[in-house]
Amino acid sequence: MIQLLYFASLREALGIEGEALPLPEVLNISALMALLAARGGAWQEQFAGTRPLRAAINQALVANSALVQAGDEVAFFPPVTGG
Amino acid sequence: MTVSVQQADFDAGEEIRRLRLENPEAGAVVSFVGQVRDLNQGEEVASLTLEHYPGMTEKSLTAIITQAQQRWAILDVTVIHRIGTLQPMDQIVLVAVSSAHRGEAFNACEFIMDYLKTEAPFWKKETTSSGEHWLAARDSDQSAKQRWHE
Numbered sequence: 001m002i003q004l005l006y007f008a009s010l011r012e013a014l015g016i017e018g019e020a021l022p023l024p025e026v027l028n029i030s031a032l033m034a035l036l037a038a039r040g041g042a043w044q045e046q047f048a049g050t051r052p053l054r055a056a057i058n059q060a061l062v063a064n065s066a067l068v069q070a071g072d073e074v075a076f077f078p079p080v081t082g083g
Numbered sequence: 084m085t086v087s088v089q090q091a092d093f094d095a096g097e098e099i100r101r102l103r104l105e106n107p108e109a110g111a112v113v114s115f116v117g118q119v120r121d122l123n124q125g126e127e128v129a130s131l132t133l134e135h136y137p138g139m140t141e142k143s144l145t146a147i148i149t150q151a152q153q154r155w156a157i158l159d160v161t162v163i164h165r166i167g168t169l170q171p172m173d174q175i176v177l178v179a180v181s182s183a184h185r186g187e188a189f190n191a192c193e194f195i196m197d198y199l200k201t202e203a204p205f206w207k208k209e210t211t212s213s214g215e216h217w218l219a220a221r222d223s224d225q226s227a228k229q230r231w232h233e
Contacts, residue, residue: 008134008206009217052220059139061202075136075204079220082133082164082205083117083176083196 002068007077010053013042023070029055030064032074052079084152084160086144088135090167095177098161102181106158113188114179115196121171123218126211133166133175136204140164147198151180154194155187162195164205194231200224 005018027035033055037047046053055062056075068074087093095116102112119131148160158181165175178195182188207218 005136007136007204008208056136056139056204059136059142061143075139077136077204078206078217080201080204081207081218081220082135082203083200083224 001070003073005073005075007075009078010046010076013046015042023068026067026069028065028067029057029062029074032068033064033076047076053077054079084145084148085162086141086148087163088137088140088144088166089163090165092165092174093163093177095174095179098163098177098179102159102161102179106181108183109158109181110183111185111188112179112181113185113192114177115192116174117176117196119169119171119173119175123209123211126209126213128171129210129212130168130170131173131175132168132208132210133164134206134208135164135166139204143203144199147195147202150198151191151194155182155191157182157187157191160191160195162199164199164203166205197224197228197231201228 001020002023003018004021006014006016011017033047037044053076057066057068057072095114099112099114103109121128144162148162151157161179163177169175178192180188180192201224208215209218
């Protein structure tokens, strides 16, 4: 299992803050996004790669090539706008 | 270093005083305060709500300060970032840096702000007369960070 978290406009578009997801195999962030996009609807819209999204694994920013492993906390969010 | 993510307002003067008096070697304290503007892209802002990623936010700010410490001879750093709903002219963020001489503190303060803007997981949602909307990231913030690599 992995713990997924969604923030800001992404959380609002998907209508959930997060979920636990069984991990079929070790995959990278791009493959995980494709898996989520395949749910269709808002998921397809948000994860199909047309919107700028950032990803973090275990609370550190990562590139889309980073591998996700069982037990990881994986967060997706739009580009940050603090300060 | 001191890192705080909080709803409450802060007293920048008191934070600067603390950095100054805790470090007898400090010859300089440089600080930046960010506040909520009343106008953004021509629209009047009624309020601004800041969301963050608890846990990652603190880690990210700590990592940014550590990078600044590796790059410049600085003595101490305080970063305070507010979350929740703020009004125009409310303070949002404080970055204060002490060092023996001013050059290091000026550079480190700007470096920390540039990285905070592009890496720390905060998101702003603005409420205006036309409704609520999430702010988009600005290219100018990315290029401000980029110059530290040149």
